[in-house]
Amino acid sequence: MFTGLIQALGTIKPLGGDSWQITCLSQSCEIVMQDLANGDSVAVDGVCLTVEKVLKNGFIATASPETLRRTTLGDERSPQKYVNLETSLRVGSKVGGHFVMGHVDGVGQMLAAEQTATSWEMTFTAPEAIARYIVPKGSIAVNGISLTVAAYEPELSQFTVAVIPLTYAETNLRYLTPGDVVNLEGDILGKYVEKFTSPTNQHSKEEITPTFLAEHGYL
Structure with missing residues (x-):
């Protein structure tokens, strides 16, 4: 999960197959690279990617076929000159934007x-x-x-x-x-x-009450 507050700019380069190399460019790069480890999540132009290898000023990640299909990473029209970078939200951090999942629609x-x-x-x-x-x-x-x-x-x-x-x-x-x-x-x-109010949802005819929300994880 992310907040939509960009921490640094970077570049992205295909390495063949589904692998990509992301290089951090700006002076705020240390914010992204600090404590970055394999398995961490980083939003790259809003796409949640998992770090597979940490480099000196960046990292390598893999984009699945579904990710390539839904995002600019697989779109030939994308200039991909620079990409926005944000590391995942840490517990206790400020949420200055809104909850961004990194799952591009x-x-x-x-x-x-x-x-x-x-x-x-x-x-x-x-x-x-x-x-x-x-x-x-x-x-x-x-x-x-x-x-x-x-x-x-x-x-x-x-x-x-x-x-x-x-x-x-x-x-x-x-x-x-x-x-x-x-x-x-x-x-x-x-x-x-939308899910809870959809006519096709089995719960859509139920009254949405505090009890209903609590039963479905909204506490």
Whole structure:
């Protein structure tokens, strides 16, 4: 589990097969590399990958066929110039973004980026598998970055986020151009709400009470 607060930028290089080498670049690289060990989880552009070998300034990981199918790692349209890096959330750490699982739902495209007086307004497309979880002022992860939805146009399957200058400067959002693909992950809370309220769910006809939530792990 992650928070969507990016710790460093890196590069990613295929090594053949399903193996990838991720190299940390920025001055904050020590945050990622500190105590990094084999078996740890790192979000690479929002994709949860398991460290298989620790290198001096990076690590090697394997991306499964399912991961390649669902994410920009396997998308030929992806520029993959720089990737956002975040190590997994530690017990007791601050949650400054939102709960990001690192399980990418699908790929969207950046349509436009416009600088305003206080931020960058960036618009992305979202496939239906993700769009149904988007709500204004709700959370969404774009390339692993926790962002707040400023506007959502369901008829166009697109949404807009306002990105503060710090986030824009320290993530790979600043390198995106119209048409570039990005990894998208919907809010996990929305997915559970959908599950419990779906007409096909055996519990959907039950009243959602504190007792019901407690029985299903919401304490």
